[in-house]
Amino acid sequence: MDGGVLEIHDEMRRVTDRFYVAVVLDIFTRYCKRRFGLDLKETKEEHVAVYWAKEFNLLAHLCFLTVMIGIVQVPAVVERIRRVQPDADIRLGLGIICLSISLSFSAYLRWFVLA
Secondary structure, three states, X not given: OHHHHHHHHHHHHHHHHHHHHHHHHHHHHHHHHHHOOOOOOOOOOOOHHHHHHHHHHHHHHHHHHHHHHXXXXXXXXXXXXXXXXXXXXXXXXXXXXXXXXXXXXXHHHHHHHOO
C-alpha cells in the first residue's frame, strides 16, 4: 500500500514541476506581449512582422494554457498521470519554440524596423 502512495506522490511531483514551468512561461509570454506592444489593436499600416509576432505569441500562450488545464484535470491515478507527461512535454516544447519565434519577430521590429 505504501509503495502505491509513494509512486503517486513521485508522479504528482513530476507533473507539478511541469505545471509550474507552464505557469511561469505563460506569465513571461504575457509580459512580452505587453512589453513589445503586441496587445494593442491592429492597424492597417502595421508591419507584417507584428502580425506574425502576435500569432506566435498567441500560439505559445495557448500551448502553455493547454498544459496547465490538462494537468489540473488529471486525477490522482498513476496511469493517467503518466499519459499526461509526454503530452505536456510536447506542448511545452512547442510553446517555447513559438515564444522564441515571437521574440525574434519583436526584436526584428525593435532593432531594424522601428529604429
